[in-house]
Amino acid sequence: QVQFVESGGGLVQPRGSLRLSCVASGRSISASGMGWFRQAPGKEREFVATISWSGGTTYYTDSVKGRFIISRVNAKNTVYLQMNSLKPEDSAAYFCNRATTIQPSGVRGMDYWGKGTLVTVSP
Numbered sequence: 001q002v003q004f005v006e007s008g009g010g011l012v013q014p015r016g017s018l019r020l021s022c023v024a025s026g027r028s029i030s031a032s033g034m035g036w037f038r039q040a041p042g043k044e045r046e047f048v049a050t051i052s053w054s055g056g057t058t059y060y061t062d063s064v065k066g067r068f069i070i071s072r073v074n075a076k077n078t079v080y081l082q083m084n085s086l087k088p089e090d091s092a093a094y095f096c097n098r099a100t101t102i103q104p105s106g107v108r109g110m111d112y113w114g115k116g117t118l119v120t121v122s123p
Contacts, residue, residue, distance in 0.1 A: 002026045002111045004096050009117030012086055020081040020117055022096030030074035035099035035107055036081045038092035039116070045095070049081060050102040059104045063089070086121045093118050 008020040020036070031053050039045040049060045049070040058070050069082040079096050093116035097109030 002029060002098060004111070004114035006094060006096055006114055006117040009094060009119045011120045011122065013123055014087060014121055016086050016121070017082070017084045018086065018119060020083065020094055020096075020119075022079045022081075022114075024077045024079075024096075028074075029072075029077055029079075029098060032110075033099040033102040034070075034072060034079045034096060035102070035109065036070060036079070036094060036096050037109065038090075038094045038119075040092040043092075047104055047107050048094070050099045050104070050107055051079065052102050057102060059102055061104065083119070086119075088121045091119060091121045 003025045004022055006022045012018055033052055035050040036048040037045050038048050047061055051058045051070045051072055055072050067085045072079045095113050095116040098111055100108045
């Protein structure tokens with residue numbers, strides 16, 4: 001099993017930016033596809049973005065395309081999510097996990113979930 005610690009969330013105004021980090025421990029993630037997911041209050045956890053093991057292929061849910069960028073540094077066992085032009089509907093707890101697939105359809109987390117990091121977008 002891999003453990004994840006997400007950080008970088010906070011309160012930001014609409015059109016602002018945040019950079020989330022996810023540090024993995026327990027084993028290397030360098031050979032794994034990774035994903036960011038989010039869960040808003042009262043809603044199910046949903047896919048946000050995935051990235052291949054090499055970083056060469058990425059996918060995004062339609063609502064964040066052109067605004068969010070997923071990246072990784074395998075030497076640091078870390079995955080990032082740069083979030084720009086934030087909207088109130090982006091408010092949620094954000095989680096990372098090893099991805100069952102990097103394809104958006106049906107992607108799930110492979111390991112136990114971390115505590116996440118809360119993003120609140122509000123004036």
